[in-house]
Amino acid sequence: MNETNHLPIFQVVGYKNSGKTLVTTALISSLTEQGYQVASLKHHGHGGEPDDVPGTDSARHRQAGAVISGVQGENELHFVFGGNEGLSWQQITAIYAAVSYDVLVLEGYKHYTYPKIVLIRNEADLQLLEEVDNIAAVGVHEQVQLPYLKCKTFIINEIDHIVPELTMYMLERAQEEQ
Numbered sequence: 109m110n111e112t113n114h115l116p117i118f119q120v121v122g123y124k125n126s127g128k129t130l131v132t133t134a135l136i137s138s139l140t141e142q143g144y145q146v147a148s149l150k151h152h153g154h155g156g157e158p159d160d161v162p163g164t165d166s167a168r169h170r171q172a173g174a175v176i177s178g179v180q181g182e183n184e185l186h187f188v189f190g191g192n193e194g195l196s197w198q199q200i201t202a203i204y205a206a207v208s209y210d211v212l213v214l215e216g217y218k219h220y221t222y223p224k225i226v227l228i229r230n231e232a233d234l235q236l237l238e239e240v241d242n243i244a245a246v247g248v249h250e251q252v253q254l255p256y257l258k259c260k261t262f263i264i265n266e267i268d269h270i271v272p273e274l275t276m277y278m279l280e281r282a283q284e285e286q
Contacts, residue, residue: 115286121216121226122228123236147211148215165179223242227248229252230249247261
């Protein structure tokens with residue numbers, strides 16, 4: 109069960125350069141075209157902090173000690189949360205719960221337990237299938253031979269052709285877990 113108003117959540121996971129953003133954006137576009145309000149959250153798994161724009165007023169606010177800094181433009185609102193501890197998953201989902209949406213798509217967060225699409229670049233990446241749980245689908249690059257799996261499989265380069273079916277499949281899996 110998820111903490112964000114019991115709305116469906118699913119994940120796209122894989123190692124660096126496996127196609128996570130390609131697949132995630134295809135799923136978001138497909139859901140949006142079908143009339144869903146989609147929220148997304150990307151885990152910055154490369155170590156360090158996410159990119160920041162030095163010299164902006166909000167960066168200067170954080171440098172001065174603000175633990176949260178926001179910038180509102182005409183149609184967008186951006187927040188940066190800092191502090192020594194960062195935010196827990198419960199705090200993040202509480203923030204998301206304050207916004208109206210139908211489904212949350214996570215890019216990354218491998219070790220969370222929501223239904224996952226796992227992306228495999230090469231044979232070495234196959235170990236990821238042993239490291240994560242709740243695998244709903246596996247996407248591979250054409251040269252990778254998968255072992256027998258009891259889940260949906262697809263070729264990443266064919267995402268444009270299978271995204272409507274994959275989107276509905278993942279949405280159904282996420283709704284089952286609410």
